[in-house]
Amino acid sequence: MDEKLITLNNLKIFAEELLKANYTLILQDKQGIRWEKISNSDELHISSKLKPTKASFKEFVFSKTEPIFYFNNKNDGVELIDSNLSAEKMVFFGSKPCDAKSINIMSKVFNWDYKDNFFNTKAENSIVIGMLCEYRDEFCFCTSVNLSPVSSDGSDLFLIPTDENNFAIRIVTEKGREFIQPFLKLFAEGNPETTDQIFKKINLPEKGFESEVIRSWIGNNFEHKYFERAGEICLGCGQCAFVCPVCHCFDIVDEECGYSCGRRMKNWDACQFSLFTLHGSGHNPRHNQTQRYRQRISHKFKYYVDKFDEILCTGCGRCSRGCPVGIDIGQIAKEVHSLAANKV
Ligand code: SF4
Ligand code: SF4
Known part of the structure; x- marks a missing residue:
């Protein structure tokens, strides 16, 4: 697996470049309530120790409420007008593994007997930058459902803090590789063996059930x-x-x-x-x-x-x-x- 290194300073420049390229950056708010859009890189606060927000980022790919179509009664029949599909390019920045996996899981049902273009368009236009998670409480049980705090499953890119001011970033999917390509000047080459050592030291939640x-x-x-x-x-x-x-x-x-x-x-x-x-x-x-x-x-x-x-x-x-x-x-x-x- 390819791996790069990036400093905190360059991570902020990366965020600024993404905003200039018309990506919408979405991350956990500081109050732990919900995911929110940021408009400049000074608002980029990412930490592996944040408590999960009360709401997940699901609402950005599966809207709480949205029009499917509009209708007008006319003298010669009913006119139907399709709703516009959103083409907003979204980046979920610093997602915990238990959020990062959500789009993949929901994709199964939204592409089963009927293809849901509302969900699919948003999912296709989304990049998930996952992050190693160091938060634990009595309610976490990711290890019992085939995930873990170091799982990159569902992420396109995966951030691993190596110290206060530096990160390794794993390229997980081809989509992630293409996404990062224009910004490679901000990254140095990394070494997956070093981050494997970090993963080994992470305290995993005890598996509670099969x-x-x-x-x-x-x-x-x-x-x-x-x-x-x-x-x-x-x-x-x-x-x-x-x-x-x-x-x-x-x-x-x-x-x-x-x-x-x-x-x-x-x-x-x-x-x-x-x-x-x-x-x-x-x-x-x-x-x-x-x-x-x-x-x-x-x-x-x-x-x-x-x-x-x-x-x-x-x-x-x-x-x-x-x-x-x-x-x-x-x-x-x-x-x-x-x-x-x-x-x-
Ligand atoms: S399980 Fe709890 S949160 Fe869910 S519907 Fe019942 S009372 Fe509400
Ligand atoms: S613990 Fe499971 S069921 Fe409860 S909110 Fe998280 S993903 Fe949903």
């Missing part, structure tokens, strides 16, 4: 009472889905502007909402919160794996940090692992 065990247990225990444990306290607020880097459900709603015109909107939705599966007849096949919580866990650890060979979770811990009633998905997965081990 995802394959969870998948198999869910497949055999659809009606298990264990799901009531979370289902009985879950408020159905949907916070967990909205902050998640890989939850991708959406609803489609027509908004009228009067008799003659309107637009068809695509809006984020969440399987924890009671209306999510409500049929027009009034029947709701998931009529209680236990069934909805079971769906959340099953989709992440079984159905998505069965369909796409990918766990629908990066172990970022966001949903657990923010849950108003303290439901901790990593803890639940550990408990399911224990149930499976004890054949309960």
Whole structure:
């Protein structure tokens, strides 16, 4: 794997050059709330020790709300006008591995039976500059879902701090190689063996469960009472889905502007909402919160794996940090692992 070196000063010049070349630079805000666009390189603050933001960068590639098309009622029929697809060139700068992997995971569902051009256009115009992560808390569990704080999976380029003012940068994908090409004068040659030594010294979160065990247990225990444990306290607020880097459900709603015109909107939705599966007849096949919580866990650890060979979770811990009633998905997965081990 090719590797370069760059000083902090040159990293700022790199950011300035990208802004001049009309890239939108997006990075974690200093308050730990969300990812935000910066307009000059003085705002470039990157650190491997930042706490994950409350919201992931998902909203930039999968919009919270966006028009699919507009319609006008005319005397001779209905006129449909396509929505413009964004061609904004975006760079996610200093992404933790548990965020960097999100675009690849969501690409599977957005390119399955139907190709979602809204997502694909934004994903194709995005570069992910991942970064080694040195933040840990009780909610992180990336090592249990086939990731790690040193994983470059999902990144195009991967930053590794070598000291306060210097970084190594790994070229991970061909897209990353082409992207960096015009700026090579800012980089020196690196040595992958040196960064391998850095990786070896990184303290990894303890692996709490085997995802394959969870998948198999869910497949055999659809009606298990264990799901009531979370289902009985879950408020159905949907916070967990909205902050998640890989939850991708959406609803489609027509908004009228009067008799003659309107637009068809695509809006984020969440399987924890009671209306999510409500049929027009009034029947709701998931009529209680236990069934909805079971769906959340099953989709992440079984159905998505069965369909796409990918766990629908990066172990970022966001949903657990923010849950108003303290439901901790990593803890639940550990408990399911224990149930499976004890054949309960
Ligand atoms: S954040 Fe917690 S309470 Fe809200 S829907 Fe998710 S699991 Fe339920
Ligand atoms: S389910 Fe929770 S821990 Fe897993 S990726 Fe989503 S927010 Fe992160």
